[in-house]
Amino acid sequence: xxxEEKLKELSSYDIAFEVKQGYYxxxxxxPNNWNIIVSExxxxxxxxRNDVCHYIASTDNTTIDDIFNVINETIEYNTDLxxxxxxxxxxxxxLQELFSVETYQRLKTIEFVFPKQKKTVKKKTKQKEENVENxxxxxxxxxxxxxTAINDYDANEEIVVTAENEFIEELERK
Numbered sequence: 001x002x003x004e005e006k007l008k009e010l011s012s013y014d015i016a017f018e019v020k021q022g023y024y025x026x027x028x029x030x031p032n033n034w035n036i037i038v039s040e041x042x043x044x045x046x047x048x049r050n051d052v053c054h055y056i057a058s059t060d061n062t063t064i065d066d067i068f069n070v071i072n073e074t075i076e077y078n079t080d081l082x083x084x085x086x087x088x089x090x091x092x093x094x095l096q097e098l099f100s101v102e103t104y105q106r107l108k109t110i111e112f113v114f115p116k117q118k119k120t121v122k123k124k125t126k127q128k129e130e131n132v133e134n135x136x137x138x139x140x141x142x143x144x145x146x147x148t149a150i151n152d153y154d155a156n157e158e159i160v161v162t163a164e165n166e167f168i169e170e171l172e173r174k
Contacts, residue, residue: 026055034078
């Protein structure tokens, strides 16, 4: 994708771009609840001021594509988190419906089972991203109920997901 197309794609974030005194400067306005991903490239300075995220880098040792990559990481991370939140809400609604019609004894058989996952740490962000190879399996010890349960995690690492004020917070415990 060329720069013109990329700038048009990012226009919904009120992107501004300039080259001044040997530096590239991109500024974007992300939604207020988004997390900004710090660049792994030490040559790209990332700062958020007055609800605007600034990406600044020297024209001598950084390309515009490098800056676009950092911007894409922030967008991909946050849109993925928004999709997860929506899915979480849908699954909670299904569980609420299930709990309203099933017996206590039957509900005790629910298990959340996930296939093993590859875990990778994403850049210098203190954020953790998981590469999921398979979709979680919904199952119960009884035959016909569609349910979900969590099982099969590394005993030394655990991700706890909580919902508060319409946002999901991932709390990493080691």
